[in-house]
Amino acid sequence: MTTSTDNLREEVHALAEEAFHLHLISGYGDGEYEGEYQIVYKGKPRHLPLERAKAFLINLMQPEMKSFNQFRLGFMLLIESYRRRSNNDRPR
Numbered sequence: 001m002t003t004s005t006d007n008l009r010e011e012v013h014a015l016a017e018e019a020f021h022l023h024l025i026s027g028y029g030d031g032e033y034e035g036e037y038q039i040v041y042k043g044k045p046r047h048l049p050l051e052r053a054k055a056f057l058i059n060l061m062q063p064e065m066k067s068f069n070q071f072r073l074g075f076m077l078l079i080e081s082y083r084r085r086s087n088n089d090r091p092r
Helices: 004-021 051-091
Strands: 027-030 036-041 044-049
Touching: 004 027, 004 036, 004 051, 036 051, 044 051
Parallel strands: none
Antiparallel strands: 027 036, 036 044
């Protein structure tokens, strides 16, 4: 296996692990053949070439990441507004 294939496999594995923890897939692992990755989605195992597995996982997580980033941005803005209020309430 080449280094680029190893790197791609590691990247796909990291994406699959994240998708698993987000409950978007129910399983993942090396495929039966070299250059293949197995993803269990909606109860069905899918054997995909590494590039397609990466694209599949990215597309699957896109809405989750978007909503998480929106939540994070809103939370950060809320914290900032509380911080400013508490600084304005302090006697000088």
